[in-house]
Amino acid sequence: MSTLTTGDLSDVLRNRRSLRVFDPAHDLDDADLARLFRAAQWAPSAGNSQPWSFLVGRRGDQTHGRFVAHLSAGNRSWVPTASAVLVTAHQVASGPEEDAPAYSDYAMYDLGQAVAMLTVEAGLLGLTAHQFAGFDHDAVALEFGFPAHWRVTTAVAIGAYGDPATADPSLAERDQRPRLRKPLSEFVFAGTWGAAAGL
Numbered sequence: 001m002s003t004l005t006t007g008d009l010s011d012v013l014r015n016r017r018s019l020r021v022f023d024p025a026h027d028l029d030d031a032d033l034a035r036l037f038r039a040a041q042w043a044p045s046a047g048n049s050q051p052w053s054f055l056v057g058r059r060g061d062q063t064h065g066r067f068v069a070h071l072s073a074g075n076r077s078w079v080p081t082a083s084a085v086l087v088t089a090h091q092v093a094s095g096p097e098e099d100a101p102a103y104s105d106y107a108m109y110d111l112g113q114a115v116a117m118l119t120v121e122a123g124l125l126g127l128t129a130h131q132f133a134g135f136d137h138d139a140v141a142l143e144f145g146f147p148a149h150w151r152v153t154t155a156v157a158i159g160a161y162g163d164p165a166t167a168d169p170s171l172a173e174r175d176q177r178p179r180l181r182k183p184l185s186e187f188v189f190a191g192t193w194g195a196a197a198g199l
Ligand SMILES: Cc1cc2nc3c(=O)[nH]c(=O)nc-3n(C[C@H](O)[C@H](O)[C@H](O)COP(=O)(O)O)c2cc1C
Pocket: 016, 017, 018, 019, 075, 131, 132, 133, 134, 135, 154, 179
C-alpha cells in the first residue's frame, strides 16, 4: 500500500477521513440528524428491502451513556467526545410477524451503502463521521433489545472536527498520519481476474 493522491475526486470524498478529534462542545441538532438518516433512507437496496436500522445516542443522553460503556479500549479515548453515536444493524432473518419481509442475502451490503451515503452527507454538512466496529456487539444488542433477526454491525461517531491543539496529542497525531491505499491496478481488472485494467 502507498500514499496515493486522491486525484480528481470531488471535495466531499477527498476530504473525508476517519478522524478522532471531535469538538466536545458541538451538539448535533434534530434537523442535521434527520438529514443524515434521510441520506441512509434513500440508499439503494436489494429489492428495496431497506434492511437497515439505527440506534442513536447524543452525547449526554441515556442511550449514549449506555453505549459508550461497551466500547473497546482503543475507541474509548475518542468516541465519547463526538456529538452523536449511531449503532447500525442489518436484518439477518425474517421477523415473527405474519407479513414479515423476506430477508435479503445482501442485507449487510445494503447497510454498508446506507452508511456510506450517510457518511458522505455528513461531509456535505461540514461534519465528520468515523465508522467503527470496536465495541461489544452482543452486549449492545442485549442492552438495547435488538431482536434476534437484527444483527448489530458497526457504529458511527459523528460530530464537528475539534481543535487538534487542545486535543489529546496522540489522537491529534493519528489524524495527521499519511493515508495508505492499494493502487487501482490491484483491484480493478479486465479480461481475467487479477489482470490490471490499466486505469
Ligand atoms: C467496518 C469498519 C470498522 C472499523 N472499526 C474501527 C475501529 O474500531 N476503530 C477505529 O478507530 N476505526 C475503525 N474504522 C475506521 C477505519 O480504520 C478507516 O476507515 C480506515 O483506516 C481507512 O481510513 P479513512 O477512513 O480515514 O480513509 C472502521 C471502519 C470500518 C468501515
